[in-house]
Amino acid sequence: MKETEPSNNEREFLLQALKDGHRIDGRKFYDFRTLRLSFGSEFGAVEVQLGNTRVLAKVSCEVVRPYTDKPTEGFVHFNTEMSPMASSTFEIGKQTNEEILVSRLIEKALRRSRAIDTEGLCIVAGEKVWSVRVDIHFLDHDGNLVDAACIAAITALMHFRRPEIVVDNGEVTLLSIEEANPVPLSIYHIPICVSFAFFNKGQHVIVDPTYLEEQVKEGDMTMTLNIHKEVCALSKAGGISLEMDQILQCTRIAVVKVTELTEQIQAALDADAKKRNISRRK
Amino acid sequence: MAPKNKKGQADAADESTSAPTLRVILPGDQLPPHEANLPTGQDEDAVSMMIDQRAPPTIKLGPGLTPMDDDTIISVKAGVLNHTDIGNRWWVESNQRRYVAAPGESVIGIVTGKTGEHYKMDIGTAQPALLPVLAFENATKKNRPNFNIGDLLYCRVAMANKDMEAELDCVNPTTGKSDGFGELKGGFAFKVSLGLARRLLDPRQAVVLRELGKHFPFETAVGMNGKVWINSASTAHTILIANAIKNSEFLSTAQCQSMVKKMVERI
Numbered sequence: 001m002k003e004t005e006p007s008n009n010e011r012e013f014l015l016q017a018l019k020d021g022h023r024i025d026g027r028k029f030y031d032f033r034t035l036r037l038s039f040g041s042e043f044g045a046v047e048v049q050l051g052n053t054r055v056l057a058k059v060s061c062e063v064v065r066p067y068t069d070k071p072t073e074g075f076v077h078f079n080t081e082m083s084p085m086a087s088s089t090f091e092i093g094k095q096t097n098e099e100i101l102v103s104r105l106i107e108k109a110l111r112r113s114r115a116i117d118t119e120g121l122c123i124v125a126g127e128k129v130w131s132v133r134v135d136i137h138f139l140d141h142d143g144n145l146v147d148a149a150c151i152a153a154i155t156a157l158m159h160f161r162r163p164e165i166v167v168d169n170g171e172v173t174l175l176s177i178e179e180a181n182p183v184p185l186s187i188y189h190i191p192i193c194v195s196f197a198f199f200n201k202g203q204h205v206i207v208d209p210t211y212l213e214e215q216v217k218e219g220d221m222t223m224t225l226n227i228h229k230e231v232c233a234l235s236k237a238g239g240i241s242l243e244m245d246q247i248l249q250c251t252r253i254a255v256v257k258v259t260e261l262t263e264q265i266q267a268a269l270d271a272d273a274k275k276r277n278i279s280r281r282k
Numbered sequence: 283m284a285p286k287n288k289k290g291q292a293d294a295a296d297e298s299t300s301a302p303t304l305r306v307i308l309p310g311d312q313l314p315p316h317e318a319n320l321p322t323g324q325d326e327d328a329v330s331m332m333i334d335q336r337a338p339p340t341i342k343l344g345p346g347l348t349p350m351d352d353d354t355i356i357s358v359k360a361g362v363l364n365h366t367d368i369g370n371r372w373w374v375e376s377n378q379r380r381y382v383a384a385p386g387e388s389v390i391g392i393v394t395g396k397t398g399e400h401y402k403m404d405i406g407t408a409q410p411a412l413l414p415v416l417a418f419e420n421a422t423k424k425n426r427p428n429f430n431i432g433d434l435l436y437c438r439v440a441m442a443n444k445d446m447e448a449e450l451d452c453v454n455p456t457t458g459k460s461d462g463f464g465e466l467k468g469g470f471a472f473k474v475s476l477g478l479a480r481r482l483l484d485p486r487q488a489v490v491l492r493e494l495g496k497h498f499p500f501e502t503a504v505g506m507n508g509k510v511w512i513n514s515a516s517t518a519h520t521i522l523i524a525n526a527i528k529n530s531e532f533l534s535t536a537q538c539q540s541m542v543k544k545m546v547e548r549i
Contacts, residue, residue: 004392020518024524
C-alpha cells in the first residue's frame, strides 16, 4: 500500500512548532524517546522499544566451513525483516528503499566497524568457524528504525552466548548448556547510531525523529559512534546539504547521546545477568 | 469449544447476576436468546425472532453482531455488549485501528487527488473514498470550492457499500446547508484508535476534552475514522492538547483529571 502523505495542516504545524521551539510529542530537540530493552528467555533475544517504534533482534549461530582465503575468520550476518506488521506501507517480498538503507547502515555500523571479533569465531583454521546470524524484525514503525535496529542488534550480540566447544584431534564436540557454561562473543566496542533530521533549510536539527517528522524532514544524517568518541560510520543519503560546523555540532550531540545509551544498555544487560545469576565479562 | 457449550455457560452466568453488568463477548459467541428479548423455549435451537408475544417483536443489530441462517445471533467482534431499550438495539462496543466506513458517520479526510468530478480522499479505509466536487454548500458547476492535495476536510460518509469506494459529502442533502462540514484550516491533526475517537464524541465520556476546556479555549473536530483535529491560540497549547488526548485512552476519570492538571502545570 502506498504511503499516505501527512496533511498540509500537520506539515505546517510541525514546522511552525519547531520555529517556536517545540516538538509534536513535547520532547526537546536533542532528546531521545524513552528506550526500553526487554530480553527473551533465550540468550541473544532482545526487544527494543523506542517510543512507539519496536524492533526485535535474535542471534543464532552454526558451525560452517570458512572461505579458503580467510581460513581463520568467522562470519557475522545481519538479516532485516520488514513486514506489514510494522507499517501497512511494507509489503512481503518487496524491499523498500528504506529497508535497503537500514540494512546497509547496520552492516556498516556493526560489521565494517569491526565491533565483533571474527577471528575469535574460528574453531579449527580452514576447517570450522562459527557463523553468527542476527535476525532483525521490525514490529512497529514510528520513525527512526535505524537507531532502534542498531541498539537491538548490538544488545542482542552482547547478550548472546554460543555453546562451549571441545576440540580433540581435529574432532569438534559441541557441549550443551548442562555440560558447560555457554561463552559470550568477544565484542571490541559498542557502536550506536544516532539519527538527525533537518528542517527549515537546516536551521532546526532534531534527534530521533518520529514517523511524522521523518515524512516532513528536508534531510537526514545518521552517525555511528562508540563510547570512546570514535566515529564508526556516517551516512547521509540525499536531502539538503550541510555546513562543516553543522556536522561537527551533530558529532558533539551524538557523543552525549551515545554515552547515555551505552550506559543504559550496560545497565539493562547487568540487570538481566543478575536475574539469570551469571557473571558478565565487561 | 462448541458454540452450544458457550451459550449454556453464558446463560448460567447471567442467571446468577441479574443486574446489568459489563458483558465482554468474543467473535463467535452467541447472544443468549432471552437477553435479546427472544423467547427461551425448551429447545433453544428452535427459537425464532418473530414469534415472541411479550417482548418487542423485532430487535435491531448494530456493529459487531450478525444474524445467522437459523435465527441465532452471533458476535463477529471482541468487545463489550451494549443494549438500549429504545428500539431494542444491540451492538458491540469494540476498539480497532483500521476504519471501515459506515453511512452517516462524520470523518476527517485528507485530499489525495482530484479528478473532474471527484476529490479522492484518504479517510483511513483500505480504499480511498470519493467526494463529489459539488457536494458542498451552494456549490454549482461554475462556483465551487477548490482544494489542494493535502488539505484536511471534515465530511460525512454518504454511502458505504461493501467492495465499493465510500462516497462522502460536505453538505446536508435535505437542507443544502454545510452543517459544519468543510475544510479544516490551520491547527494540527493526529490519529487515535477508533474506540477513543468514539469516546471523544460522547459528551458523557469525553472527560479529557472537558478538563482541557477548563484551562484554555480550543477548537476540535473528531472523525469516527480516528482522526482528531485541534486548533488553539498557540502551538504549545495545541501540542499539549494533542498529547493529553493521546494519553487519555486508558485512564479513568480521576487519572485523566490529574494528568491534564500535571501537563498544564508543566507548561
